[in-house]
Amino acid sequence: MKKLLSLLVIALFATYACGxxxxxxxxxxxxxxxxxxxxxxxxxxxxxxxxxxxAEAKKIWDEASSISNEEKKLDKMVAANDxxxxxxxxxxxxxxxxxxxxxxxxxxxxxxxxxxxQVEQRAxxxxxxxxxxxxxxxxxxxxxxxxxxxxxxxxxxDRAWTSLKDAYxxxxxxxxxxxxxxKSVADEKTKKEQDxxxxxxxxxxxxxxxxCEYCGTMNAHDFKKCKSCGAPRDK
Numbered sequence: 001m002k003k004l005l006s007l008l009v010i011a012l013f014a015t016y017a018c019g020x021x022x023x024x025x026x027x028x029x030x031x032x033x034x035x036x037x038x039x040x041x042x043x044x045x046x047x048x049x050x051x052x053x054x055a056e057a058k059k060i061w062d063e064a065s066s067i068s069n070e071e072k073k074l075d076k077m078v079a080a081n082d083x084x085x086x087x088x089x090x091x092x093x094x095x096x097x098x099x100x101x102x103x104x105x106x107x108x109x110x111x112x113x114x115x116x117x118q119v120e121q122r123a124x125x126x127x128x129x130x131x132x133x134x135x136x137x138x139x140x141x142x143x144x145x146x147x148x149x150x151x152x153x154x155x156x157x158d159r160a161w162t163s164l165k166d167a168y169x170x171x172x173x174x175x176x177x178x179x180x181x182x183k184s185v186a187d188e189k190t191k192k193e194q195d196x197x198x199x200x201x202x203x204x205x206x207x208x209x210x211x212c213e214y215c216g217t218m219n220a221h222d223f224k225k226c227k228s229c230g231a232p233r234d235k
Contacts, residue, residue, distance in 0.1 A: 022070065025077040029061060032084040039093060045143050046092065049153045057083040088154045091161035092140070098164045099137050105171045106130050115181035119174065126170045133163035 036054045040047045057080045064076035083089070106127065114120040140160045209218040210233070217228035225232055 020074060020078050022074060022077070025074065025081055028081045028085075029077070032057075032081055035093065036084060036089075039089075043092065043141075045145055045148050046153065049150055050089070052150070053083060053089050057081070088157050091157050095137060095141060095157075095161065095164075098161065098168070099134060099141075102130060102133065102164055102168045102171070105168055105175070109171050109175055109178075112175065112178050113182075115178060115185065119177060119181065122177075123174050126167070126174055129170055130167045133160075133167035136160040136163045 033054070036050055040050050043050075060076055060083065061080040064073050064080065067073040067076060085093075109123060109126070114123055137160045140157055143156075207221050210221055210223065211218055212226040212229065212231060214231040215226060215229040217226055219227055219233075223233060
Protein backbone atom coordinates (compact mmCIF):
# COMPACT_ATOMS: atom_id res chain seq x y z
CA MET A 1 0.00 0.00 0.00
CA LYS A 2 2.85 2.37 0.92
CA LYS A 3 4.54 1.57 -2.40
CA LEU A 4 1.32 2.38 -4.29
CA LEU A 5 0.97 5.71 -2.48
CA SER A 6 4.59 6.56 -3.21
CA LEU A 7 4.10 5.85 -6.91
CA LEU A 8 0.95 8.01 -6.92
CA VAL A 9 2.81 10.90 -5.31
CA ILE A 10 5.64 10.57 -7.84
CA ALA A 11 3.16 10.51 -10.73
CA LEU A 12 1.35 13.59 -9.45
CA PHE A 13 4.64 15.40 -8.92
CA ALA A 14 5.79 14.53 -12.43
CA THR A 15 2.52 15.76 -13.91
CA TYR A 16 2.73 19.03 -11.99
CA ALA A 17 6.40 19.51 -12.76
CA CYS A 18 5.84 19.04 -16.50
CA GLY A 19 2.77 21.27 -16.62
CA UNK A 20 2.68 25.00 -17.39
CA UNK A 21 3.98 27.52 -14.88
CA UNK A 22 4.10 31.30 -14.70
CA UNK A 23 7.78 31.20 -15.57
CA UNK A 24 7.39 28.81 -18.52
CA UNK A 25 4.46 30.79 -19.93
CA UNK A 26 6.44 34.02 -19.70
CA UNK A 27 9.23 32.35 -21.66
CA UNK A 28 6.74 31.03 -24.20
CA UNK A 29 5.22 34.48 -24.58
CA UNK A 30 8.57 36.04 -25.43
CA UNK A 31 9.30 33.25 -27.93
CA UNK A 32 5.86 33.59 -29.50
CA UNK A 33 6.19 37.34 -29.99
CA UNK A 34 9.54 36.76 -31.68
CA UNK A 35 7.92 34.03 -33.77
CA UNK A 36 5.21 36.45 -34.92
CA UNK A 37 7.84 38.92 -36.12
CA UNK A 38 9.64 36.12 -37.97
CA UNK A 39 6.35 34.94 -39.43
CA UNK A 40 5.66 38.41 -40.84
CA UNK A 41 9.08 38.42 -42.42
CA UNK A 42 8.47 34.98 -43.91
CA UNK A 43 4.91 35.78 -45.03
CA UNK A 44 4.69 39.57 -45.47
CA UNK A 45 1.34 39.21 -47.26
CA UNK A 46 -0.18 37.96 -43.99
CA UNK A 47 1.22 40.80 -41.86
CA UNK A 48 -2.15 42.38 -41.07
CA UNK A 49 -3.64 39.02 -40.11
CA UNK A 50 -0.66 38.16 -37.91
CA UNK A 51 -0.85 41.59 -36.25
CA UNK A 52 -4.56 41.05 -35.65
CA UNK A 53 -3.99 37.72 -33.91
CA UNK A 54 -1.06 39.12 -31.95
CA ALA A 55 -3.24 41.97 -30.73
CA GLU A 56 -5.93 39.48 -29.63
CA ALA A 57 -3.33 37.47 -27.73
CA LYS A 58 -1.85 40.60 -26.13
CA LYS A 59 -5.29 41.60 -24.89
CA ILE A 60 -5.65 38.25 -23.12
CA TRP A 61 -2.08 38.52 -21.83
CA ASP A 62 -2.71 41.99 -20.41
CA GLU A 63 -5.84 40.69 -18.69
CA ALA A 64 -3.68 38.06 -17.02
CA SER A 65 -1.41 40.71 -15.52
CA SER A 66 -4.32 42.16 -13.52
CA ILE A 67 -5.31 38.82 -11.97
CA SER A 68 -3.96 38.06 -8.50
CA ASN A 69 -5.08 34.43 -8.32
CA GLU A 70 -2.13 32.47 -9.73
CA GLU A 71 -4.21 29.62 -11.11
CA LYS A 72 -6.57 31.94 -13.01
CA LYS A 73 -3.63 34.10 -14.07
CA LEU A 74 -1.88 31.04 -15.48
CA ASP A 75 -5.00 29.99 -17.38
CA LYS A 76 -5.11 33.38 -19.11
CA MET A 77 -1.41 33.24 -19.94
CA VAL A 78 -1.81 29.77 -21.43
CA ALA A 79 -4.78 30.98 -23.49
CA ALA A 80 -2.76 33.90 -24.85
CA ASN A 81 0.12 31.64 -25.86
CA ASP A 82 -2.22 29.04 -27.34
CA UNK A 83 -3.65 31.71 -29.63
CA UNK A 84 -0.19 32.21 -31.15
CA UNK A 85 0.83 28.54 -31.14
CA UNK A 86 -2.29 26.66 -32.21
CA UNK A 87 -5.31 27.18 -34.46
CA UNK A 88 -4.82 29.18 -37.66
CA UNK A 89 -1.58 30.92 -36.69
CA UNK A 90 -0.12 27.61 -35.54
CA UNK A 91 -1.14 26.03 -38.83
CA UNK A 92 0.61 28.79 -40.77
CA UNK A 93 3.72 28.48 -38.58
CA UNK A 94 3.93 24.74 -39.18
CA UNK A 95 2.76 24.65 -42.81
CA UNK A 96 6.17 24.24 -44.44
CA UNK A 97 7.23 21.49 -42.03
CA UNK A 98 3.98 19.65 -42.73
CA UNK A 99 4.55 19.98 -46.47
CA UNK A 100 8.06 18.58 -46.10
CA UNK A 101 6.78 15.66 -44.00
CA UNK A 102 4.06 14.87 -46.53
CA UNK A 103 6.51 14.90 -49.44
CA UNK A 104 8.85 12.60 -47.52
CA UNK A 105 5.99 10.22 -46.71
CA UNK A 106 4.92 10.25 -50.37
CA UNK A 107 8.47 9.33 -51.46
CA UNK A 108 8.43 6.43 -49.01
CA UNK A 109 5.21 5.12 -50.55
CA UNK A 110 6.55 5.56 -54.08
CA UNK A 111 9.47 3.31 -53.18
CA UNK A 112 7.24 0.48 -51.97
CA UNK A 113 5.86 -2.42 -53.98
CA UNK A 114 2.10 -2.73 -53.57
CA UNK A 115 1.03 -6.30 -52.69
CA UNK A 116 -2.27 -6.35 -54.61
CA UNK A 117 -4.51 -4.43 -57.00
CA GLN A 118 -6.72 -2.93 -54.28
CA VAL A 119 -3.78 -1.41 -52.41
CA GLU A 120 -2.25 -0.22 -55.68
CA GLN A 121 -5.45 1.64 -56.58
CA ARG A 122 -5.69 3.16 -53.13
CA ALA A 123 -2.08 4.31 -53.41
CA UNK A 124 -2.81 5.95 -56.77
CA UNK A 125 -5.79 7.76 -55.27
CA UNK A 126 -3.63 8.84 -52.34
CA UNK A 127 -1.08 10.40 -54.70
CA UNK A 128 -3.88 12.50 -56.21
CA UNK A 129 -4.94 13.53 -52.70
CA UNK A 130 -1.35 14.48 -51.87
CA UNK A 131 -0.98 16.59 -55.01
CA UNK A 132 -4.25 18.41 -54.26
CA UNK A 133 -3.16 19.05 -50.68
CA UNK A 134 0.24 20.38 -51.79
CA UNK A 135 -1.46 22.59 -54.37
CA UNK A 136 -3.78 24.05 -51.70
CA UNK A 137 -0.82 24.64 -49.41
CA UNK A 138 1.10 26.40 -52.17
CA UNK A 139 -1.85 28.78 -52.64
CA UNK A 140 -1.50 29.71 -48.96
CA UNK A 141 2.28 30.00 -48.95
CA UNK A 142 2.59 31.90 -52.22
CA UNK A 143 -0.48 34.09 -51.87
CA UNK A 144 -0.03 37.47 -53.56
CA UNK A 145 -1.09 40.86 -52.28
CA UNK A 146 -3.67 41.06 -55.06
CA UNK A 147 -5.26 37.78 -53.91
CA UNK A 148 -5.14 38.63 -50.20
CA UNK A 149 -8.51 38.99 -48.43
CA UNK A 150 -8.14 39.07 -44.66
CA UNK A 151 -11.63 37.64 -44.10
CA UNK A 152 -10.69 34.60 -46.21
CA UNK A 153 -7.32 33.96 -44.56
CA UNK A 154 -8.40 31.73 -41.62
CA UNK A 155 -10.54 29.47 -43.78
CA UNK A 156 -7.88 29.14 -46.50
CA UNK A 157 -5.09 28.33 -44.06
CA ASP A 158 -7.15 25.89 -42.02
CA ARG A 159 -8.47 24.07 -45.08
CA ALA A 160 -4.97 23.75 -46.50
CA TRP A 161 -3.70 22.45 -43.18
CA THR A 162 -6.53 19.92 -42.91
CA SER A 163 -5.83 18.74 -46.47
CA LEU A 164 -2.17 18.20 -45.62
CA LYS A 165 -3.04 16.30 -42.45
CA ASP A 166 -5.62 14.12 -44.17
CA ALA A 167 -3.28 13.34 -47.06
CA TYR A 168 -0.46 12.48 -44.67
CA UNK A 169 -2.74 10.19 -42.67
CA UNK A 170 -3.99 8.44 -45.81
CA UNK A 171 -0.45 7.76 -47.07
CA UNK A 172 0.56 6.63 -43.59
CA UNK A 173 -2.34 4.13 -43.48
CA UNK A 174 -1.46 2.74 -46.91
CA UNK A 175 2.20 2.31 -45.95
CA UNK A 176 1.11 0.54 -42.78
CA UNK A 177 -1.20 -1.75 -44.79
CA UNK A 178 1.58 -2.56 -47.26
CA UNK A 179 3.97 -3.37 -44.43
CA UNK A 180 1.36 -5.64 -42.84
CA UNK A 181 0.59 -7.34 -46.15
CA UNK A 182 4.28 -7.85 -46.90
CA LYS A 183 4.86 -9.20 -43.41
CA SER A 184 1.95 -11.58 -43.83
CA VAL A 185 3.36 -12.80 -47.16
CA ALA A 186 6.83 -13.16 -45.65
CA ASP A 187 5.43 -15.05 -42.65
CA GLU A 188 3.48 -17.38 -44.94
CA LYS A 189 6.59 -18.01 -47.01
CA THR A 190 8.61 -18.74 -43.88
CA LYS A 191 5.91 -21.13 -42.66
CA LYS A 192 5.84 -22.99 -45.98
CA GLU A 193 9.62 -23.26 -46.00
CA GLN A 194 9.55 -24.61 -42.44
CA ASP A 195 6.80 -27.09 -43.34
CA UNK A 196 8.93 -28.35 -46.24
CA UNK A 197 11.92 -28.71 -43.92
CA UNK A 198 9.81 -30.58 -41.37
CA UNK A 199 8.39 -32.92 -44.04
CA UNK A 200 11.87 -33.54 -45.47
CA UNK A 201 13.24 -34.29 -42.02
CA UNK A 202 10.32 -36.60 -41.28
CA UNK A 203 10.85 -38.44 -44.57
CA UNK A 204 14.58 -38.78 -43.94
CA UNK A 205 13.96 -40.09 -40.42
CA UNK A 206 11.48 -42.63 -41.82
CA UNK A 207 14.19 -44.31 -43.95
CA UNK A 208 17.11 -43.72 -41.62
CA UNK A 209 19.03 -46.63 -40.10
CA UNK A 210 17.85 -47.76 -36.66
CA UNK A 211 20.09 -48.77 -33.79
CA CYS A 212 19.47 -52.15 -32.21
CA GLU A 213 18.42 -51.57 -28.65
CA TYR A 214 20.18 -54.74 -27.54
CA CYS A 215 23.64 -54.60 -29.15
CA GLY A 216 23.77 -51.14 -30.71
CA THR A 217 24.26 -52.27 -34.28
CA MET A 218 22.79 -50.00 -37.00
CA ASN A 219 20.15 -51.77 -39.11
CA ALA A 220 18.03 -50.74 -42.09
CA HIS A 221 14.90 -48.81 -41.14
CA ASP A 222 12.57 -51.73 -41.91
CA PHE A 223 14.57 -54.52 -40.16
CA LYS A 224 12.73 -57.23 -38.26
CA LYS A 225 15.73 -58.83 -36.57
CA CYS A 226 19.13 -57.33 -35.86
CA LYS A 227 21.63 -58.42 -38.47
CA SER A 228 24.25 -58.76 -35.76
CA CYS A 229 22.63 -60.29 -32.71
CA GLY A 230 19.32 -61.48 -34.18
CA ALA A 231 17.27 -59.67 -31.55
CA PRO A 232 13.77 -58.66 -32.73
CA ARG A 233 13.21 -54.97 -33.35
CA ASP A 234 10.77 -54.51 -30.50
CA LYS A 235 13.17 -55.94 -27.91
